[in-house]
Amino acid sequence: MSTNSVVNRLQRAKAGVGVGGSGSASPRKKGRFSARTWTLIAFALPSLILLLLINLYPVIYAGIQSVRNGDLIDAGNFVGFANYAKILSDPAFWAAAQFTVIFTVTGVFGSWLIGLALALLLRTRIPGGGVFKVLLLLPWVVPVVVSATSWNWLVATPQSPLPMLAQALGLGNVLFLANPVLAQVTVCVFKVWISFPFMMMMMSSALASVDVNVYEAAKVDGASSWQSFSHITMPLIARTTYVSWILMTIFCVNDFPTIFLLTGGGPVNSTTSLVVLAYRTVFQNFQTGPGVAIAFVMTLVLVVISVALYRQIRKVNIE
């Protein structure tokens, strides 16, 4: 091979033409997609359009509804951000937001604590552990309609088992659903009961990935059980923990059936969360604009919380 031809090929290579190529040595035009890229785009486009139609269209349509004063049939007139101003100045919105926070914080951390405790317990070898696992999963597996009916049977009337038990314990006539504060507690406990199996599964899978040798090494170094848990277990399952918190926060904020089936948002709106308020505004008051605006505010808050937690996950990854 002559020096000339090597230099020539190098020049062609610098110009963006393959060494072995037979084309002219003109440089590749910047900003143009190759045929291969176009082919890939063409293949991906139908799925992309479908995804946009399924996910983006309803969001855009809802966004439009939130700035109009329509109902379920008529789109109504454009009212700007009046619906947002209306809901944000409505005490019912803030009461619902407050209960949503209580419900979510209790739901996330209550179910996480129980789920983690059970996951740790089930990691130890106990006879019939598999059966326990299946039984513990039942609250998550059983349809919420069935669970809500069962809980209603447990607490609704003075002759229900729990009020009877309370009476036997000398606590008097405990109104689990009729007393506003107790109704909030009952709904939150119901949520924790429904959700802990999910947390248990998440924590079990996280714990399974922790190498037991780490614990043995810590034991040799004289670490106590608590030290092992707080300095080894917790940091090693932190990523899964944050993911489960994100997911459970979304589940709780968006949870409609748990509340609606048990209390309908009552008594006197004490258990009305934002999602229940949105439903009632759209489908019982027939005010689509304010109802969708509530849902949008909810979404915004959820995104902020999710991003904050996601950053925590990234931090854990870096560490």
Added chain:
Amino acid sequence: MTSQSNGAAFTRRGFVGLAGGVAAATLLAACTPGGSGGSAKPIKFWNMPWGNTTFNPTDKQITLAYKPSAGLNPATYQVIQWANFTQTFSSAVASNTGPAVSSGGGTQAFQFESQGKISYADNLLDSWKKNGLYDDFLPGLIDTMKVSKGYAAVPYNLDMRVMWYSKALLDKAGAQVPTDWQSYLNTAAALKKIGVYGYGTGGGAGNFTGGHILVSWMINNGGGLFDENQKPNCVTPANIEAMSFVLEMVQKGYVDPASSTYTSANVQSQWAAEKFGVGFDTAGLAENVGGAVGPGLVVGSPLTGPSGKKGALYFPNNIMMYKNTPSQKGSEAFLTYYYKNMTPLWTKGTGIGLPPLKSITQTKEFQASANNVKVIEEWQPISRTWAAPGGTALFLGVTTVDGTPAMDTFTQSILGGKTDAKSALTTLENAIKANLKS
């Protein structure tokens, strides 16, 4: 001889020929009026599960037995479940894929009427004046459907709110069947002594009956929620007196303290547990309670209020016709047939509410139930709609109180007893006004 499949027999030319044939047939079918072999496009009839499991099959049988006159349309039948029915109808009507004729929620016709989706029943009712159907309706029923532009719907089945009592518990307590508000208090006091509540009701998740009964007390006292201009007017002396009366019962312990959160099932279980001795509910309470207690429940006569008036709230459920129909004449012809042939819905134990036609109430099957007869004879004539005291006919504004959060909150605050009548009524009126404005 076994049959053999020969792939070669299905040639490319054959395939093209077949495809061409199918395309041509489709094209021809599309060009045919009605698009289905020359027959008229059917009238879509959507009905709800108004009764037990036998209701819809019986109803379907009646519908599909319809043989239209020449040139008129046949009918198809579709059951629409109560779950999310508002959404089902709204989306279908908005997209013009809804029914031509349907039943539905009690105020549904008035909502769709305000949207311009309803075909008025004036012509249909005129034709019924000639064939006797019009005069067969119970008194005052048809008037409840009249809006300014015409009749929004035709009355179908009646959802009544009536007073029930347990004869056994009243006997046990040595109490009398109440006839007015004072005697009601006396009866409730007597029942309390045997650990039974004298005002059985419920206002929990999905149970709107508690609110209905509160409005019944108002109507019983000559009150109600709307004035003659169809504007909310809740804070009236009659209403304050009625709600003060209920609050008095709550304070005196005649009302189950958990009532505000009772679902319909909870209420029925309290009747079944003999914890409720007197109360107000739908006309089907005895059947719903069932067991040993149900047959012993009796419908009482309407109470006389302090103002000397009688009254209660009721819901004339209805059947409406939509503008989106293949033929208005077809819709009307179908409804005429349906009303002339719907008697089995009430004589075959389908569990539907009370009938709108006098002829059905006179059948021996209907007369066999003393409770039902009492409801029709004594309660229906004195019952009023949500429009009371200002009017008779329903209107769009009643959708702000029928199963709405405002009414739920009002009901729960009254049954919870931690309010006073005036404050609760003022909150309700403000909520109705706010909903009407938006």
